[in-house]
Amino acid sequence: MEGQKRFLVALCAAAAAGLISVIFVLIWVLHYREGLAWDGGLAEFNWHPVLIVTGFIFLQGMAIIVYRLPWTWQFSKLTMKFIHAGLNLLAFILAVIATVAVFDFHNAAKIPNMYSLHSWLGLTAVTLYCLQLVLGVGMYLIPISPVSWRAAFMPVHVYSGLLLFASVIAVALMGITEKLIFGLSNPKYKDSPPEAVFVNVLGVFLVVFGALILWIATRSSWKRPSDQILHTLHTDGEGEDSTKADPALTQPSEENDAEACGEVRRRSNKLDDQAMK
Template sequence: MKIFYVVYSLSLLLGLICVIIVIAWNTCYRGGFAWDGTAKMFNWHPLCMVSWFVLYGNAILVYRLPFTWSSSKMILKLVHAILNLGALTLAVIGLLAAFGFHNKMHIPNLYSIHSWVGFAVVILFSLQWLLGFLSFLLPCAPLWLRAAYKDVHVFFGIFFLTMTIAACLSGINEKLIFVLNGANSSVPYKELPPEAYLANVLGILLLCFFLSVTWMLYKREWKRPNPHTSVLSEATEPLLSEH
């Protein structure tokens, strides 16, 4: 468990640093934040999306935290749902900022792979949250429905996390191309402005956060123990059978 807490602490630190870097990037190089239809309004988009990604990663890890293993499963489900709802709220605000800016400036919406992936994951993530709420939190949901949907819910939880990191990295690249007026691979890296270095560091740290979260989900011995299952049968369960 000491190793788990080291990795978990590292993931928390990486997530916090990523959010701070996004704030610094948009404050120091992009003019700050506003909600007036200008480029400052768009700056809310990367901040909300990175914050969504970090909060979503931590919501997935709720069931992995050893100090929660003695807690009621229903309490953990509520915490998991609330954190994901907070992440979804940030995602919606981020989309509103992007669409609001584009509409104000008469820029087409959904014209790049970044926008397609990002918009799709927000819509599907909303559906995932709703189905999870109906299946696992409502007392009227039958046990057979919970059992049938559980593996699907877990699979798409990891899948959406992967889609989100893809949207974040492609968004950083797209933003740099626009603001740096077409910087490309033909330009020596040492000649790039400090803003590009900062954005590239952000992308690397986001990837490291993603890897730390997926590693904690992958390790079978860090899974929440099932009090109704023997140790031998637990060892034969599929990976990620529990959040």
């Protein structure tokens, strides 16, 4: 299926860019910097970029598109909600540890905290991400909020999630540039030493990863079908060609999606008539 092939290409490219970013940040701190430790020194600070890239960027990106993976559509929506929330929770925990590492290093080295734009926006992103996580769990995992509230909040939840993801990448780019400017003295950052070029490439991979995740997350033709459509396809689609049984990947327009839903309703009515007979 052409739609599925495009999706798989985008997914593989995003996963590759994300994994390369994680590998690059590890090489950066282990080869060019002082390694990793939890001793209040520069090695403790290095946990900050590693955990931000691994958790706050890579895991958050995967959490955003987890609903789009066709091989997960066999699982219930509730199961996927728990997976989505679990990935986001893990990303938040790693972001908090990364923030603690910076404060510990600054306090040990007698460096002022919260003086740069990077630190302002970074702490704001962590705080808003926590709020997003709490509201998401309260609205969609705890069955107490009215359906109308959940429906009304969903566009806000989706938009704020994508905005936070893009913002985190932007703040990370600010952070690695700031680190290179402060950390490179002989030669300086402006002289393009190997470390500077290497980390600039890391920044490019972060942008590519973010762009691909946002592309996958905003394609309506790759959206998970409703549970009603999935149930109907499972119960009434035996023997049909699989290319006709996947409206989320084969139908590119909202009009065709509506036709697919109409077909589901017609199938359901037909089954009801047969049952009554």
